[in-house]
Amino acid sequence: MSFEIRLPLFEGPFDLLLFFIERDELDIHDIPIFKITNDFMAYVRELEHLNIEVASDFILTAATLMRIKAKMLLPRTEKDEEGNEIDPRKELVQHLLEYKKYKSVLSDLxxxxxxRMSQESRGNIEEEVLQIANANHFEYELQDLSLYKLMRVFGKVMQRYDEEQQKPKHTVITYPYTIEDQKAFILKEVVQRQRISFSEITRTFPDKIGMIFNFLAILEMLQLNLVGVEVGEGFNDFTLTIAEGDANQVTQLHLS
Structure with missing residues (x-):
């Protein structure tokens, strides 16, 4: 007669180590490395005896346990930067605690x-969402919104912004001049001084726009026969005078 021996199968080496710790009620923070290494190696040897293929992670964990066991047999101990002895089991304990934390939520998941598998998906969702969108006047495309689409929209917005920034800009400046004001100023000067040169007027209003307004005002007053012009030598300047025969009219306009 032949007997069949069935061993419990574990999902991984940490699952097996946790089984040993819980079975023997061991302190996970102070693992008796000699006992747990012997139990682990006995399980691996039993798998090999039954011609069961041993996974590579079991072999790696067995080698890690043997290395820790060898370190604990040596009298020389490693120390950290503060001079405290480093427990060779520390890294193994951290991995076991992390594995135990995730394993505890597997049953809940x-x-x-x-x-979730026992539930059925609702039907007509797309039609209902479309009705809600039409009733509330918002875009139905929002349901298909994705990070890729958001990035594309953002890229287009930034491109339009750059194009707007590169467009030529025209700045309109309002100057404090009018033809009527400059006519009144020039007429006042002509009446009071009898004669005034154009260069004197430009010194009062030295900017380019001021000179243009003054010149246009002079042209209009010449057309209305309010002032006269005397051209100086070299034609570099001219002098404004009261128009001949219209002194009374000019004086009355100035007083008004």
Missing amino acids: ALMEEM
Whole structure:
């Protein structure tokens, strides 16, 4: 007669180590490395005896346990920067605690998966969403919104912004001049001084726009026969005078 021996299968080496710790009620923060290494190696040897293929992670963990066991047999101990002895089991304990934390939520996740698999998806969702969108006047495309689409929209907005910044800009400046004001100023000077040169007027209003307004005002007053012009030598300047025969009219306009 032949006997069949069935060994419990574990999902990984950490699952097996946690089984040993819980079975023997060991302190996970102070693992008896000699005992747990012997138990682990006995399980691996039993798998090999039954011609069961041993996974590489089991072999790696066995080698890690043997290395820790060898370090603990040596009298020389490693120390950290502060001079404290480094426990060779520290890294293994951290991995076990991390694995135990994730394993504790596996049952809850499995239950949630089972509940979700027992549910059926609702029908007519797209039609209902479209009706809601039409009733509230917002874009139905929002349901298909994705990070890629958002990045494309952002890129287009930035491109339009750059194009707007590069467009030529025209600045309109309002100057404090009018033809009527400059006519009144020039007429006042002509009446009071009898004669005034154009260069004297430009010194009062030295900017380019001021000279243009003054010149246009002079042209209009010449057309209305309010002032006269005497051209100086070299034609570099001219002098304004009261128009001949219209002194009374000019004086009355100035007084008004």
